[in-house]
Amino acid sequence: xxxxxxxxxxxxxxxxxxLGCVQEWKxxxxxxxxxxxxxxxxxxxxxxxxxxxxxxxxxxxDVEIIRGDAYFQSYICHIPRSTVELGLAxxxxxxxxxxxxxxxxxIRNLSGMWQLMFPGKYVKYxxxxxxxxxxxxxxxxxxxxxxxxxxxxxxxxxxxxxxxxQSIALYNDNRRALAALYDLRxxxxxxxxxxxxxxxxxxxxVLEVSEHTAILRxxxxxxxxxxxxxxxxxxxxxxxxxxxxxxxxxxxxxENSGCYIVDDDWVLGARYQLGDTAIGERPLDAIVDAYMxxxxxxxTRYVEGDDKGAFLVEQVRQRRAEGVIFAAASFCxxxxxxxxxxxxxxxxxxxxxxxxxxxxxxxQVQVIKEQAGTxxxxxxxxxxxx
Amino acid sequence: MNASVQKEExxxxxxxxxxxxxETLARAPESGRKVVxxxxxxNLNELILAFDLLPVHPEVNALQxxxxxxSGDYIQEAEKQGHSExxxxxxxxxxxxxxxxxxxxxxxxxxxxxxxxxxxxxxFTFMKWFELLKxxxxxxxxxxxxxxxxxxxxxxxQREFVARQLREVVVPALEEVSGKKLDEDRLKELLAxxxxxxxxxxxxxxxxxxxxxxxxxxxxxxxxxxPIFTAFRGLPDCEAYYRSLxxxxxxxxxxxxxxxTPEGELREQKYRIVVEGPPNWTSFRDFWKxxxxxxxxxxxxxxxxxxxxxxxxxxxxxxKPFESLAExxxxxxxxxxxxxxxxxxxxxxxxxxxxxxxxxSIKSCNSFSAGQLMMLRELEKRTGKSGAFIESDLVDPRYxxxxxxxxxxxxxxxxxxxxxxxx
Ligand code: SF4
Ligand code: SF4
Numbered sequence: 138x139x140x141x142x143x144x145x146x147x148x149x150x151x152x153x154x155x156l157g158c159v160q161e162w163k164x165x166x167x168x169x170x171x172x173x174x175x176x177x178x179x180x181x182x183x184x185x186x187x188x189x190x191x192x193x194x195x196x197x198x199d200v201e202i203i204r205g206d207a208y209f210q211s212y213i214c215h216i217p218r219s220t221v222e223l224g225l226a227x228x229x230x231x232x233x234x235x236x237x238x239x240x241x242x243x244i245r246n247l248s249g250m251w252q253l254m255f256p257g258k259y260v261k262y263x264x265x266x267x268x269x270x271x272x273x274x275x276x277x278x279x280x281x282x283x284x285x286x287x288x289x290x291x292x293x294x295x296x297x298x299x300x301x302x303q304s305i306a307l308y309n310d311n312r313r314a315l316a317a318l319y320d321l322r323x324x325x326x327x328x329x330x331x332x333x334x335x336x337x338x339x340x341x342x343v344l345e346v347s348e349h350t351a352i353l354r355x356x357x358x359x360x361x362x363x364x365x366x367x368x369x370x371x372x373x374x375x376x377x378x379x380x381x382x383x384x385x386x387x388x389x390x391x392e393n394s395g396c397y398i399v400d401d402d403w404v405l406g407a408r409y410q411l412g413d414t415a416i417g418e419r420p421l422d423a424i425v426d427a428y429m430x431x432x433x434x435x436x437t438r439y440v441e442g443d444d445k446g447a448f449l450v451e452q453v454r455q456r457r458a459e460g461v462i463f464a465a466a467s468f469c470x471x472x473x474x475x476x477x478x479x480x481x482x483x484x485x486x487x488x489x490x491x492x493x494x495x496x497x498x499x500x501q502v503q504v505i506k507e508q509a510g511t512x513x514x515x516x517x518x519x520x521x522x523x
Numbered sequence: 524m525n526a527s528v529q530k531e532e533x534x535x536x537x538x539x540x541x542x543x544x545x546e547t548l549a550r551a552p553e554s555g556r557k558v559v560x561x562x563x564x565x566n567l568n569e570l571i572l573a574f575d576l577l578p579v580h581p582e583v584n585a586l587q588x589x590x591x592x593x594s595g596d597y598i599q600e601a602e603k604q605g606h607s608e609x610x611x612x613x614x615x616x617x618x619x620x621x622x623x624x625x626x627x628x629x630x631x632x633x634x635x636x637x638x639x640x641x642x643x644x645x646x647f648t649f650m651k652w653f654e655l656l657k658x659x660x661x662x663x664x665x666x667x668x669x670x671x672x673x674x675x676x677x678x679x680x681q682r683e684f685v686a687r688q689l690r691e692v693v694v695p696a697l698e699e700v701s702g703k704k705l706d707e708d709r710l711k712e713l714l715a716x717x718x719x720x721x722x723x724x725x726x727x728x729x730x731x732x733x734x735x736x737x738x739x740x741x742x743x744x745x746x747x748x749x750p751i752f753t754a755f756r757g758l759p760d761c762e763a764y765y766r767s768l769x770x771x772x773x774x775x776x777x778x779x780x781x782x783x784t785p786e787g788e789l790r791e792q793k794y795r796i797v798v799e800g801p802p803n804w805t806s807f808r809d810f811w812k813x814x815x816x817x818x819x820x821x822x823x824x825x826x827x828x829x830x831x832x833x834x835x836x837x838x839x840x841x842x843k844p845f846e847s848l849a850e851x852x853x854x855x856x857x858x859x860x861x862x863x864x865x866x867x868x869x870x871x872x873x874x875x876x877x878x879x880x881x882x883x884s885i886k887s888c889n890s891f892s893a894g895q896l897m898m899l900r901e902l903e904k905r906t907g908k909s910g911a912f913i914e915s916d917l918v919d920p921r922y923x924x925x926x927x928x929x930x931x932x933x934x935x936x937x938x939x940x941x942x943x944x945x946x
Contacts, residue, residue, distance in 0.1 A: 208894070210886075210892050210896060211914060212892075212914075213889065239671065241647050242648070242889040245673075245893075246894040247893070249673075249862055250894045252861070253861060253865070254897075262671060262674075262860075264671055267668045268666050268668045268688060270688075271691070275684070276680060436651075437647070439666060439668075441664075441666070465607075468610075470609075470610050470611065470889060474606075474607075474611075474614065474651035474652075474655070475651060475654075476607065481658065494609070
């Protein structure tokens, strides 16, 4: 397959709100599928029980909200609205269960709504530790053990140590491929347009992990070899979009504004872990350790100590970025409450930034393009934001 | 004793307690008393008091600023400093107040915190709030994570998780800041006192089953929770307050009286309503008046349970201090899942023989508001009672549209009337 064919396929998957490929996977393997909301869930654990983990990231700009509006008040982000819409329209029927990770009050309450709306379906809220000491570790271990038991019951497959280790290995491989993709983009941004990277990431929500990794590797090889003109763009990190995802049109608008995006936090669950999960005698403990000891400092996670914002500053340095764009979903409490702290850390480090909000069905991409363009111009001209 | 003397006693007591508390706080820098900022839901007041520390509750300051019409300026100040328009206004009100000198509700300056006790109950915003305050004050933070009751029950693992954090993390942090070892006997005394006050508060809530109801469990209720949800639970003053409140309620029951409201006694009670969601503070009196004028009494509310659902049987227990504190934190209203919240409201509708259900959806507060429309539908289905849904904010005056709210409520009451006629 050439790059175009790979990206076309990923775009079809991105637009496939009926989850056709999940239905195909189920028909082909006879297995069951479990959906999960952003940001992070331990997918290797679901996979080890023979289930297909499916990332549910709202409806984007393709889904018209008809019923979802009747379930939510005016002042709320868009992703719960479109997720309810998809659920009520039967588009998530192929999912045999839904997981709601503890990231904010909206997703938290959505878990209860799901219990009320789909009483026959498996629903679990996963409470992640925000306290990174012994008590937190023990609690999380217990949470995961009970999740694993549920997954086994759902699939009828026992997640043996061997199976867990196999799944861990597959996800380690996937994380490495993604890391390589991000590294290539940072090193040679002209070779990995962000809109392509974004579609590749999104495909990981619905494809079985080994198939996704294979596509990533194929793309990587082709991208390395491709010759594309390099523009005099400004290198930026984009942050704040870890949950409600921007529409593809917005990603394109941002990259056509004179910016090279050299790091970002979309589909963050796929890159939540910074390193490998250990393979060995106690795979469940290894998954717990990987979470406790080596995950990203995103807004939904409590940061102990005094280095709030340090992660972002470090990301800018590592990627040799010249500025940061804060893009957050409207009404997204975690992102927007976190933003002033990130901005302060950047200001202290002398790194320019700009900020805006969007929603997954935003049609105003021209405005966003202009703002990103002005930001890029001001960095080019003066080395700082206007 | 006549009614007005009765009425004044508990209110005067509360006012005095609050006044003295803020005075003690204002003097803290000279007296050397150490100050702990912490949140209302699931607060660890007995533990804080056992170390002789002084608690400050930023939400209470924010609501007081709302009532004193200062919150609008504070919020704008925070927005000027780069805080988003979209987020919880309690946080912005608090930050704006800090930027403008940190003057508390009694007009005196609040002392800065020596410790931020981040008790993480029922709302993720709390976590961000104290991350922000930590930057402002540069003081230590101690985190107490309280897991969510996602399946509507408290599991042994959750209870153990919270109790273990209390023992291993929170107590050492309080020992460090206070310079004292924990005196468990003192803690037990405080917990026993809390339980006695909690008994009296439950009696007060349940009095609303009478007709006419001697209390307003929402507008009046926010005063009744003042001492028990904040700096006083565990203290003799708090116990005395609830004893006094209880005898006032008894007096009103004996005399067939309704609650005292700013507009006078509400004796003619046409509709009995259960309320979900916090009130609006910036137009609190006007909001209350709309209901008073229509002869509406609030017989139960969920907002008054954010600091504990005592009527479901929970009491602080000196026999198992840490476990009971853990259970307290886990049991607060917004820490319960949506199906459990629906059950609680449905039970209120039944037990308090309510005519309808009101949802005040707060712009700021996803913890309460996300999913409320669905809860309302579910409740209408289950109870057969009609619900009303209005939107406002806690402390941002820009989001309280008096005319809209009044219109909507008037049509709602007309609908209730029509339903009644038809029955
Ligand atoms: S967009 Fe933000 S507020 Fe909305 S569900 Fe996601 S994390 Fe929560
Ligand atoms: S979101 Fe709601 S519960 Fe949380 S701090 Fe704001 S007002 Fe309080």
